[in-house]
Amino acid sequence: MEERVHAAVRDTADEIDTMEIRGAATIAEAAAHALRRQATASDADTPEAFKSELRAAARTLYETRPTAVSLPNALRYVLRGMSNTTVEGLRQNVVESADEFCDRLERAQADLGQVGANRLRDGDTIMTHCHSTDALACVEAAVKQGKHIEAIVKETRPRNQGHITAQELHEMGVPVTLVVDSAARRYLNDVDHVLVGADAVAADGSVINKIGTSGLAVNARDRGTPIMVAAQTLKLHPDTLTGHTVDIEMRDTEEILDADTLAELGNPTVRNPAFDVTPPRYVDAIVTERGQFPPESIVILMRELFGEGTTEPWAEP
Numbered sequence: 001m002e003e004r005v006h007a008a009v010r011d012t013a014d015e016i017d018t019m020e021i022r023g024a025a026t027i028a029e030a031a032a033h034a035l036r037r038q039a040t041a042s043d044a045d046t047p048e049a050f051k052s053e054l055r056a057a058a059r060t061l062y063e064t065r066p067t068a069v070s071l072p073n074a075l076r077y078v079l080r081g082m083s084n085t086t087v088e089g090l091r092q093n094v095v096e097s098a099d100e101f102c103d104r105l106e107r108a109q110a111d112l113g114q115v116g117a118n119r120l121r122d123g124d125t126i127m128t129h130c131h132s133t134d135a136l137a138c139v140e141a142a143v144k145q146g147k148h149i150e151a152i153v154k155e156t157r158p159r160n161q162g163h164i165t166a167q168e169l170h171e172m173g174v175p176v177t178l179v180v181d182s183a184a185r186r187y188l189n190d191v192d193h194v195l196v197g198a199d200a201v202a203a204d205g206s207v208i209n210k211i212g213t214s215g216l217a218v219n220a221r222d223r224g225t226p227i228m229v230a231a232q233t234l235k236l237h238p239d240t241l242t243g244h245t246v247d248i249e250m251r252d253t254e255e256i257l258d259a260d261t262l263a264e265l266g267n268p269t270v271r272n273p274a275f276d277v278t279p280p281r282y283v284d285a286i287v288t289e290r291g292q293f294p295p296e297s298i299v300i301l302m303r304e305l306f307g308e309g310t311t312e313p314w315a316e317p
């Protein structure tokens with residue numbers, strides 16, 4: 001089966017796995033591009049063979065990282081478009097669905113940016129965690145509205161995605177203060193909004209995002225600082241409508257300590273969860289391209305978008 005998967009798809013899968021491609025929206029976009037590539041390169045000679053190839057490619061991409069639901073949502077969106085009865089027609093279906101998906105993703109981010117920007121006032125300071133393109137779209141829109149925004153950016157150990165956030169905010173003209181993760185509570189006194197993204201939003205309004213988000217949210221609630229989650233509807237997790245929980249990715253401990261240092265320490269057990277779950281009571285607003293929602297009411301939007309649930313991206317309809 002593997003040999004039917006195009007090398008470009010396998011390269012994308014590797015890049016997602018090693019986090020050269022990372023962040024929920026970016027992963028989704030890369031996956032849609034990869035399926036498009038599989039379709040344009042395919043030399044399948046029957047519609048069944050073509051569909052089977054595309055499903056194998058989707059599975060290869062799906063197996064990279066388990067938490068960001070944008071990935072299966074993207075695969076499902078593109079594969080759902082395969083309605084034609086000829087190979088050429090199916091190829092065209094996939095190309096069009098993938099292009100449409102990427103357009104929609106870009107538009108959704110711009111639209112949610114406007115909604116998030118309306119929550120920010122001139123002179124506000126935000127605190128960020130990790131690197132989220134949805135969250136940064138809110139800041140970018142606020143800056144374009146002429147608001148002066150400042151940012152306190154958590155570095156986000158172990159992979160320091162906060163550095164990317166600091167750089168991108170700087171490019172927007174936003175003054176940045178970078179702090180170590182453990183300094184967050186100390187600086188919350190200077191913050192008007194905590195602004196983070198999401199890898200998945202569950203039907204009960206829980207937010208799954210980079211490890212450390214839940215601790216930040218609890219501290220922010222303690223200080224009375226509003227917590228805004230920027231998450232386009234691509235981040236809504238359909239399986240949670242039927243009681244499934246979201247799989248939290250455990251990553252290699254080498255991201256935290258190299259083998260030599262580990263040995264010097266007497267080889268303690270090291271755990272490296274990539275994400276955590278913030279319960280809805282710690283979230284003030286989930287900002288989507290369909291407007292802002294209190295977390296408890298996100299389920300209404302999920303039912304409208306997904307009905308009663310979905311199948312695996314590669315399952316026969």
Ligand SMILES: O=C(COP(=O)(O)O)[C@H](O)[C@H](O)COP(=O)(O)O
Pocket residue numbers: 022023024025026068129130131132133134135161196197198199209210274
């Ligand atoms: O937790 C992360 C990234 O984790 P990782 O670096 O492990 O992929 C981001 O906050 C979300 O994916 C949202 O990002 P976006 O708003 O860009 O979809």
